[in-house]
Amino acid sequence: MDSDFPVDGLVMKDQSTYQRDGSLKRERVYAFYLGKHGPFTERVALEPFDELEFGRRVDALRRHLQALPK
Amino acid sequence: MTPFDVDALVAMLLAFYPVPSAANLATARRERPEYFAGAVIISTSQDKIRLPDGRMWDLIFDSSGPVAGRRWQALFIDPTAPAGEADPFALEDGPLDPVDEDMALGIVGAGGSFEDLVTAHLSELQGTDAVLQRAGEDAAAFDGAARVEGSAAAFEAAVANHVGIVAALEGDDPGDLVQASDGHLALIAHREGDYDEPPPPDAPVFDPGDPPPDKGGADNPPPAA
Numbered sequence: 001m002d003s004d005f006p007v008d009g010l011v012m013k014d015q016s017t018y019q020r021d022g023s024l025k026r027e028r029v030y031a032f033y034l035g036k037h038g039p040f041t042e043r044v045a046l047e048p049f050d051e052l053e054f055g056r057r058v059d060a061l062r063r064h065l066q067a068l069p070k
Numbered sequence: 071m072t073p074f075d076v077d078a079l080v081a082m083l084l085a086f087y088p089v090p091s092a093a094n095l096a097t098a099r100r101e102r103p104e105y106f107a108g109a110v111i112i113s114t115s116q117d118k119i120r121l122p123d124g125r126m127w128d129l130i131f132d133s134s135g136p137v138a139g140r141r142w143q144a145l146f147i148d149p150t151a152p153a154g155e156a157d158p159f160a161l162e163d164g165p166l167d168p169v170d171e172d173m174a175l176g177i178v179g180a181g182g183s184f185e186d187l188v189t190a191h192l193s194e195l196q197g198t199d200a201v202l203q204r205a206g207e208d209a210a211a212f213d214g215a216a217r218v219e220g221s222a223a224a225f226e227a228a229v230a231n232h233v234g235i236v237a238a239l240e241g242d243d244p245g246d247l248v249q250a251s252d253g254h255l256a257l258i259a260h261r262e263g264d265y266d267e268p269p270p271p272d273a274p275v276f277d278p279g280d281p282p283p284d285k286g287g288a289d290n291p292p293p294a295a
Contacts, residue, residue, distance in 0.1 A: 041104035
């Protein structure tokens with residue numbers, strides 16, 4: 001399944017945004033392609049940062065891309 | 071702005087928003103706007119999106135049905151497709167052209183409509199009823215014939231009066247008056263000569279009295295400023 005939709009053109013960027021209550025939210029933005037589908041943009045929170053979160057999200061996207069009618 | 075890929079959008083919706091609903095679509099639009107590439111959610115059921123370039127997709131299958139029956143989908147809405155099914159019994163075009171309903175029919179003459187012509191001439195005849203009635207009355211009420219016949223008597227009386235005046239003038243001899251006036255010439259001193267009567271007394275002259283005493287000032291002081 002990984003060969004069908006390889007992660008392509010990955011760009012990572014850390015950004016901070018102020019929430020409405022004044023707190024600062026820091027997150028990492030991943031922009032990537034899966035095969036020829038994309039671009040996908042996923043934000044993962046940096047505090048607390050989970051390294052596997054991005055992998056889980058990519059797997060979920062891959063699974064449903066496979067399920068889409070061709 | 072990221073380019074739009076509808077497959078990525080549907081995969082994201084399937085992965086992270088398992089329950090297809092308009093609310094989840096709005097949540098996805100808020101949390102992951104890059105997938106929408108500037109599209110806005112349209113339609114009353116809030117299940118379709120429209121990109122800035124006008125392309126539209128229907129994203130929820132059977133959005134008005136029960137929740138269990140809904141699916142995320144990417145159905146492209148083609149604006150050029152006919153709205154409904156083609157009519158299988160459509161009539162073919164006939165030889166006639168439809169009438170242009172905006173075209174004005176009829177010829178309007180210089181005098182306007184027939185009603186206008188009749189009304190205009192009727193207005194000229196106003197008041198003629200009274201004229202006709204009065205003319206009939208004069209012919210019926212004329213009694214001048216009797217007046218003409220009755221005037222002969224007045225005429226004869228005038229003639230008689232005139233004859234009387236002429237006779238009186240004939241009989242009036244002013245000879246004695248002429249003779250009396252012949253002697254007046256000697257009584258009137260009519261010879262031309264100098265006026266020798268004494269002159270009449272002068273008329274009284276108005277006396278204004280003594281002038282006021284002179285105080286020594288100028289005769290014509292300048293006017294006040």
